Each structure stands twice: as C-alpha cells, then as structure tokens.
Amino acid sequence: MEYISAKLSDVEFDSISGLIYSLCGISLGAGKKELVTARLAKRLNELRLPNFNSYMKHVQNDANGYELLQLIDVITTNVTSFFREMNHFDYIKDHVLPDYKGRADRIKIWSAGCSSGEEPYSIAVLLFEELGNLMLRDVRILATDISTQILSRAREAVYDKQLVEGVPKVLLTKYFDCITSRNDFNEPVYQYKIKNEVRNLVRFARLNLMEEWPMKGPFKMIFCRNVMIYFDKQTQEKLVGKYYNLLETGGLLFIGHSENLASVSHSFKYIQPGVYLKC
Structure with missing residues (x-):
C-alpha cells in the first residue's frame, strides 16, 4: 500500500533542498526533483506518512536528530567501485x-x-x-x-560478487575471502570480504x-x-x-x-x- 502522494510540490522540494544545502552544502537543482522524490518515497512509506510536507514536519520535530541523519543518508549519493578511474x-x-x-x-x-x-x-x-x-x-x-x-x-x-567483478582475479584471491551461502531457492550466493x-x-x-x-x-x-x-x-x-x-x-x-x-x-x-x- 502506498502512503505518499505521488507528487512533490515545488515548495516542498525547495524546503528539502534548502535544508540539505544548509546542512551538507549539497546543491540540489531543479533537475534533482525526481531523484529526491524517488529516494524519499520509501522512507515515507516506512514511516506511514501521507505526504512530503508531513515528512518535513517529522524531521523538524525529531528532538534527537535521528530522522535528520536518515534524510541525509537517503539523499547523499553513494556510487563507487573498486579501482574506479x-x-x-x-x-x-x-x-x-x-x-x-x-x-x-x-x-x-x-x-x-x-x-x-x-x-x-x-x-x-x-x-x-x-x-x-x-x-x-x-x-x-x-x-x-x-x-x-x-x-x-x-x-x-563485505561485497556482493557483482561489485568485485572489476577487481583483477589475482588481487581478488590475495586480498579477499570468498563467503558462500544459499538463498531462498537453495542457490549458491557468493560474497567477498576484505581480508x-x-x-x-x-x-x-x-x-x-x-x-x-x-x-x-x-x-x-x-x-x-x-x-x-x-x-x-x-x-x-x-x-x-x-x-x-x-x-x-x-x-x-x-x-x-x-x-x-x-x-x-x-x-x-x-x-x-x-x-x-x-x-
């Protein structure tokens, strides 16, 4: 069941992007509106909140600052790979x-x-x-x-197999331990842990x-x-x-x-x- 409205208003986006900029210095231009909507939708559903305005009130009223950290975690981009560039x-x-x-x-x-x-x-x-x-x-x-x-x-x-595909095999063997488990279909699942x-x-x-x-x-x-x-x-x-x-x-x-x-x-x-x- 969906608990959020499908649309993030310009006013709500400005409020969220302004808060992120003041906290982290990250500049979220208008082109990031869909990204913010998609990333926050899951969090709103977890909290059973009806819309983005309710979520911002929840952030502001959270005395221990936990939800503020959750907001930062959701918005910040975490794209990386081994030996990137x-x-x-x-x-x-x-x-x-x-x-x-x-x-x-x-x-x-x-x-x-x-x-x-x-x-x-x-x-x-x-x-x-x-x-x-x-x-x-x-x-x-x-x-x-x-x-x-x-x-x-x-x-x-610990990294899933697809995340270490770019690591040369000799380095994978030398600096990673392979961890094998089984999924719900009894198929082998391979992960790799840094030594x-x-x-x-x-x-x-x-x-x-x-x-x-x-x-x-x-x-x-x-x-x-x-x-x-x-x-x-x-x-x-x-x-x-x-x-x-x-x-x-x-x-x-x-x-x-x-x-x-x-x-x-x-x-x-x-x-x-x-x-x-x-x-």
Missing part, C-alpha cells in the same frame, strides 16, 4: 610509490566521501602490492563520509565536510573524487583551500575525471585530469 591508481603506482620503496617514511592518506569503502580499500591494496609488508610501516588511511548507513557497510567490508590486513589499514569516521574537520595533516594524498560536483562554486573553493592546507608540500589532491578546478581559485599545480599537486 584506474588512471589515478596508475599514476600513484608510477610516480608516487617508487619514492617510498626501501624507506619507512610515514604515509597518510585521506579518502573524503569514501562511500561504502571501495576507494580506501583499493588504495590499501595498491600500497600492499607496491610496498610489501605494510605492518612494518607507518601507513594510515582515513576514510570519511557523511552517511552513517554507508559507513556501516564500509566497515563490514583483515587490508581492513586494518583503514579507519572510518563520519564527517560532514561543512563542519569543522578534527583531523590533522599533513597528508600525502587526499581523494575527493566525484564529490565536489554536488557543491556550488563557493563551497568548492572553500573545500579546495582546506585540502591544500592539509596536504604536505609535494602532496596530491585527486578529484573525479568529470570534475576540474578551472572555475575556482586555488594554489594547486595541474598534473593530469583529476590530479593536482601542492608545490
């Missing part, structure tokens, strides 16, 4: 990690907007492959996201990029890929400046291939698509 990993392999071979220098990396963990785990696997036994090194990967639900999935580090040595390199934490950042640099690399496309120019410029300040000299900022810094003021040196250097 492989050119970035190739660049790290060819131009960054060779300098660390045979040395024990500290390596600090931040995955900002880590989603369900594929990005930071991919980074960890790359480090293991190129640098060997990381237990003898001071390597730290911080992975943050605004969504509490997606961070829970990231910490579990502990990789999981132990990554520390997950919730962070709203619009709030104060508790972490301290300097970082060697910061990944903020396919995240800033959801922010307006002013917010992008603010974030890029903060990333610059947290990087060590010679550190790298990675953004998505569909993103660029051409429209914002910054002090980075362009290296290649999606890769910027702090000189």
